[in-house]
Amino acid sequence: KNEVEQSPQNLTAQEGExxxxxxxxxxxxxxxxxxxxxxxxxxxxxxxxxxxxxxHGRLIATINIQEKHSSLHITASHPRDSAVYIxxxxxxxxxxxxxFGTGTLLAVQP
Amino acid sequence: DGGITQSPxxxxxxxxxxxxxxxxxxxxxxxxxxxxxxxxxxLRLIYYSQIVNDFQKGxxxxxxSVSREKKESFPLTVTSAQKNPTAFYLCASxxxxxxxxxxxxxxxxxxxx
Numbered sequence: 669k670n671e672v673e674q675s676p677q678n679l680t681a682q683e684g685e686x687x688x689x690x691x692x693x694x695x696x697x698x699x700x701x702x703x704x705x706x707x708x709x710x711x712x713x714x715x716x717x718x719x720x721x722x723x724h725g726r727l728i729a730t731i732n733i734q735e736k737h738s739s740l741h742i743t744a745s746h747p748r749d750s751a752v753y754i755x756x757x758x759x760x761x762x763x764x765x766x767x768f769g770t771g772t773l774l775a776v777q778p
Numbered sequence: 779d780g781g782i783t784q785s786p787x788x789x790x791x792x793x794x795x796x797x798x799x800x801x802x803x804x805x806x807x808x809x810x811x812x813x814x815x816x817x818x819x820x821l822r823l824i825y826y827s828q829i830v831n832d833f834q835k836g837x838x839x840x841x842x843s844v845s846r847e848k849k850e851s852f853p854l855t856v857t858s859a860q861k862n863p864t865a866f867y868l869c870a871s872x873x874x875x876x877x878x879x880x881x882x883x884x885x886x887x888x889x890x891x
Contacts, residue, residue, distance in 0.1 A: 672820065699877055709866055711882035754820070764809060764875045765836070768820030 671695050672757055674769040681776050687742040689772045691755035698758060700738050701766065702729050705752040714740070714753075745776045781805065784869050784883035790891050791856065791863055799854045799886045801869030809875045810852040814838060815866040815885075824867075827852055828875045856888065864890050 675690045691700070699718040705711045715722050715729040717738075722729050726745075731738040742749055752773050756766040782803045791797045803810065808829050813821040823836030827846040841860025846852055852871075856863045867886045872878040 701879070703882075709868075709885040709887070711868060711870075711885075713879045713881065716877075716879050756821075758877070764811075764872055764878060764880065765823060765826065766821075766880070768822075770818060770820045 671759070671767050672755060672769040674753075674755055674772050676772060677770070678773045679775070681745050681774070683746060683776055683778050685745050685776075687745050687749075687774065687776075689740045689753050689774070691738045691740070691769055693736050693738075693755075693757045693767075695757060695759055695767070697733075697736075700731055701756040702738070702740050703754040703756060705754060705771065707751070711754070742774075747776045747778050750774055750776050782869060782871055782881055782883035784867075784886050786886060787884065789886055789888045791888060792891050794858045796855055796857050797863075797888070799856070799867055799869075799888070801852045801854065801883060802850055803852075803869075803871045803881075804850060805871055805881060806849070807871035807873055807881070808849070809872045809878075810846070811870040811872075811880065812836075812842070812844065812852070812854045813868045813870065815868060821868065824854065826875070863888055 672693045701716050702714040726743045728741040752771040754771045756768040759767050785800045811826045812824040815821050822838050825844040827833040830849050843855045869883040870880040872880045
Protein backbone atom coordinates (compact mmCIF):
# COMPACT_ATOMS: atom_id res chain seq x y z
CA LYS A 669 0.00 0.00 0.00
CA ASN A 670 1.37 3.40 -0.97
CA GLU A 671 1.99 5.64 2.01
CA VAL A 672 0.52 8.64 0.18
CA GLU A 673 -2.48 8.17 -2.08
CA GLN A 674 -4.18 10.82 -4.14
CA SER A 675 -7.56 10.81 -5.84
CA PRO A 676 -8.60 11.22 -8.49
CA GLN A 677 -5.58 10.48 -10.68
CA ASN A 678 -7.08 12.50 -13.52
CA LEU A 679 -9.68 15.23 -13.40
CA THR A 680 -11.29 17.24 -16.18
CA ALA A 681 -13.40 20.25 -15.28
CA GLN A 682 -15.14 23.12 -17.00
CA GLU A 683 -14.00 26.63 -16.32
CA GLY A 684 -15.66 28.01 -13.22
CA GLU A 685 -16.23 24.67 -11.51
CA UNK A 686 -15.29 23.98 -7.90
CA UNK A 687 -12.55 21.34 -7.76
CA UNK A 688 -11.51 18.99 -4.96
CA UNK A 689 -8.39 16.83 -4.91
CA UNK A 690 -7.90 14.39 -2.07
CA UNK A 691 -4.82 13.02 -0.33
CA UNK A 692 -4.70 10.20 2.21
CA UNK A 693 -1.60 9.09 4.05
CA UNK A 694 -0.71 6.23 6.34
CA UNK A 695 2.22 7.62 8.31
CA UNK A 696 2.15 9.96 11.28
CA UNK A 697 3.13 13.45 10.16
CA UNK A 698 3.95 16.89 11.43
CA UNK A 699 2.86 18.70 8.27
CA UNK A 700 1.61 18.04 4.76
CA UNK A 701 2.70 19.78 1.57
CA UNK A 702 0.69 20.57 -1.54
CA UNK A 703 2.67 21.24 -4.70
CA UNK A 704 1.77 22.26 -8.24
CA UNK A 705 3.71 20.99 -11.25
CA UNK A 706 3.25 22.90 -14.48
CA UNK A 707 3.30 21.21 -17.91
CA UNK A 708 6.92 22.28 -18.40
CA UNK A 709 7.91 20.38 -15.28
CA UNK A 710 8.63 23.14 -12.78
CA UNK A 711 7.20 22.66 -9.30
CA UNK A 712 5.80 25.31 -6.99
CA UNK A 713 4.98 24.79 -3.33
CA UNK A 714 1.40 25.84 -2.66
CA UNK A 715 0.87 25.03 1.00
CA UNK A 716 2.47 23.47 4.03
CA UNK A 717 -0.07 22.81 6.74
CA UNK A 718 -0.24 20.90 9.98
CA UNK A 719 -3.82 21.59 11.05
CA UNK A 720 -7.06 23.21 10.00
CA UNK A 721 -7.24 25.19 6.81
CA UNK A 722 -5.12 27.56 4.72
CA UNK A 723 -6.26 29.81 1.89
CA HIS A 724 -4.32 31.53 -0.85
CA GLY A 725 -6.36 33.26 -3.50
CA ARG A 726 -8.68 30.68 -5.04
CA LEU A 727 -6.85 27.77 -3.44
CA ILE A 728 -7.89 26.26 -0.11
CA ALA A 729 -6.14 23.40 1.65
CA THR A 730 -7.59 21.51 4.60
CA ILE A 731 -6.19 18.75 6.73
CA ASN A 732 -7.67 16.31 9.26
CA ILE A 733 -4.79 14.85 11.23
CA GLN A 734 -6.96 12.27 13.03
CA GLU A 735 -8.34 10.92 9.75
CA LYS A 736 -4.96 11.30 7.95
CA HIS A 737 -6.60 13.11 5.09
CA SER A 738 -6.12 16.40 3.29
CA SER A 739 -8.00 18.11 0.50
CA LEU A 740 -7.04 20.80 -1.96
CA HIS A 741 -9.91 22.89 -3.30
CA ILE A 742 -9.88 25.28 -6.24
CA THR A 743 -12.74 27.74 -6.47
CA ALA A 744 -13.83 29.31 -9.79
CA SER A 745 -11.38 27.14 -11.72
CA HIS A 746 -9.61 28.56 -14.76
CA PRO A 747 -7.67 26.92 -17.62
CA ARG A 748 -4.44 28.29 -16.14
CA ASP A 749 -5.05 26.02 -13.13
CA SER A 750 -4.36 23.04 -15.40
CA ALA A 751 -1.41 21.24 -13.86
CA VAL A 752 -0.44 18.22 -11.78
CA TYR A 753 -1.17 18.66 -8.08
CA ILE A 754 1.00 16.66 -5.72
CA UNK A 755 0.74 16.07 -2.00
CA UNK A 756 3.72 15.05 0.09
CA UNK A 757 4.32 14.11 3.72
CA UNK A 758 7.53 13.89 5.74
CA UNK A 759 8.97 10.64 6.96
CA UNK A 760 11.91 9.23 8.85
CA UNK A 761 11.98 11.77 11.62
CA UNK A 762 13.71 14.41 9.49
CA UNK A 763 10.73 16.48 8.55
CA UNK A 764 11.96 17.61 5.16
CA UNK A 765 12.52 14.13 3.76
CA UNK A 766 9.24 13.79 1.91
CA UNK A 767 7.14 10.97 0.51
CA PHE A 768 5.31 12.18 -2.58
CA GLY A 769 1.99 11.11 -4.00
CA THR A 770 1.81 10.31 -7.71
CA GLY A 771 -0.16 13.45 -8.41
CA THR A 772 -3.54 14.45 -9.80
CA LEU A 773 -3.59 15.67 -13.38
CA LEU A 774 -6.12 18.49 -13.65
CA ALA A 775 -7.35 19.84 -16.97
CA VAL A 776 -9.68 22.84 -16.88
CA GLN A 777 -11.43 23.42 -20.16
CA PRO A 778 -12.69 26.84 -21.28
CA ASP B 779 15.45 37.52 -8.13
CA GLY B 780 16.08 34.63 -5.76
CA GLY B 781 15.61 31.10 -6.92
CA ILE B 782 17.02 27.79 -8.02
CA THR B 783 18.63 27.34 -11.41
CA GLN B 784 19.06 23.94 -12.99
CA SER B 785 21.04 23.35 -16.13
CA PRO B 786 20.89 22.10 -18.73
CA UNK B 787 17.16 21.77 -19.39
CA UNK B 788 17.74 18.75 -21.65
CA UNK B 789 20.70 16.36 -21.49
CA UNK B 790 21.63 13.29 -23.45
CA UNK B 791 23.90 10.57 -22.17
CA UNK B 792 25.84 8.07 -24.21
CA UNK B 793 26.44 4.50 -23.07
CA UNK B 794 29.10 4.33 -20.35
CA UNK B 795 29.27 8.09 -19.91
CA UNK B 796 29.05 10.09 -16.70
CA UNK B 797 27.01 13.29 -16.88
CA UNK B 798 26.65 16.08 -14.35
CA UNK B 799 23.51 18.08 -13.69
CA UNK B 800 23.94 21.54 -12.24
CA UNK B 801 21.89 23.06 -9.44
CA UNK B 802 22.56 26.55 -8.07
CA UNK B 803 20.53 28.51 -5.53
CA UNK B 804 20.81 32.11 -4.33
CA UNK B 805 18.27 31.79 -1.54
CA UNK B 806 20.92 31.30 1.15
CA UNK B 807 19.33 27.95 2.00
CA UNK B 808 21.28 25.37 3.98
CA UNK B 809 19.46 22.27 2.75
CA UNK B 810 19.40 21.01 -0.83
CA UNK B 811 17.86 17.95 -2.46
CA UNK B 812 17.89 15.95 -5.66
CA UNK B 813 14.79 14.08 -6.82
CA UNK B 814 14.06 11.79 -9.70
CA UNK B 815 10.63 11.72 -11.35
CA UNK B 816 9.44 8.86 -13.54
CA UNK B 817 6.07 8.64 -15.32
CA UNK B 818 3.30 7.43 -13.01
CA UNK B 819 5.51 7.62 -9.91
CA UNK B 820 5.95 10.16 -7.19
CA LEU B 821 9.21 12.03 -6.83
CA ARG B 822 11.92 9.95 -5.21
CA LEU B 823 14.81 11.31 -3.18
CA ILE B 824 18.28 10.61 -4.57
CA TYR B 825 20.54 12.63 -2.25
CA TYR B 826 20.16 15.48 0.17
CA SER B 827 22.51 17.85 1.93
CA GLN B 828 21.88 19.57 5.21
CA ILE B 829 24.94 21.82 5.09
CA VAL B 830 28.11 22.48 3.15
CA ASN B 831 30.49 19.49 2.91
CA ASP B 832 27.81 17.12 4.13
CA PHE B 833 25.36 14.97 2.17
CA GLN B 834 23.31 11.86 2.75
CA LYS B 835 21.89 9.14 0.53
CA GLY B 836 18.20 9.17 -0.17
CA UNK B 837 16.07 6.24 -1.27
CA UNK B 838 17.61 5.67 -4.70
CA UNK B 839 21.24 6.82 -4.45
CA UNK B 840 22.82 3.90 -6.34
CA UNK B 841 24.45 5.05 -9.56
CA UNK B 842 24.53 8.70 -8.51
CA SER B 843 27.02 10.93 -6.74
CA VAL B 844 26.91 14.49 -5.40
CA SER B 845 29.13 17.11 -3.87
CA ARG B 846 28.45 20.17 -1.71
CA GLU B 847 31.59 22.29 -1.77
CA LYS B 848 29.67 25.56 -1.74
CA LYS B 849 26.42 26.50 -0.07
CA GLU B 850 24.97 27.65 -3.37
CA SER B 851 25.79 24.59 -5.44
CA PHE B 852 24.75 20.92 -5.30
CA PRO B 853 25.70 19.16 -8.56
CA LEU B 854 24.47 15.64 -9.30
CA THR B 855 26.53 13.19 -11.35
CA VAL B 856 24.72 10.35 -13.04
CA THR B 857 27.37 7.67 -13.39
CA SER B 858 27.62 4.82 -15.86
CA ALA B 859 26.54 2.54 -13.00
CA GLN B 860 23.02 3.97 -13.23
CA LYS B 861 21.52 1.59 -15.76
CA ASN B 862 18.22 3.38 -16.20
CA PRO B 863 19.03 7.09 -16.09
CA THR B 864 16.24 8.34 -18.34
CA ALA B 865 14.07 10.51 -16.11
CA PHE B 866 13.22 14.04 -15.09
CA TYR B 867 15.54 15.34 -12.36
CA LEU B 868 14.50 18.06 -9.93
CA CYS B 869 16.66 19.97 -7.50
CA ALA B 870 15.18 21.71 -4.45
CA SER B 871 16.32 23.71 -1.48
CA UNK B 872 14.92 24.75 1.89
CA UNK B 873 16.04 26.96 4.74
CA UNK B 874 16.91 23.90 6.79
CA UNK B 875 16.12 20.21 6.92
CA UNK B 876 13.36 20.74 9.47
CA UNK B 877 9.81 21.43 8.44
CA UNK B 878 10.24 24.09 5.77
CA UNK B 879 8.81 24.67 2.35
CA UNK B 880 11.03 23.38 -0.44
CA UNK B 881 11.72 25.53 -3.48
CA UNK B 882 12.21 23.67 -6.73
CA UNK B 883 14.16 24.27 -9.88
CA UNK B 884 12.69 23.86 -13.37
CA UNK B 885 14.23 20.42 -13.80
CA UNK B 886 16.55 18.61 -16.21
CA UNK B 887 15.27 15.95 -18.56
CA UNK B 888 17.92 13.28 -19.11
CA UNK B 889 17.71 10.82 -21.97
CA UNK B 890 19.99 8.01 -23.10
CA UNK B 891 21.24 7.97 -26.68
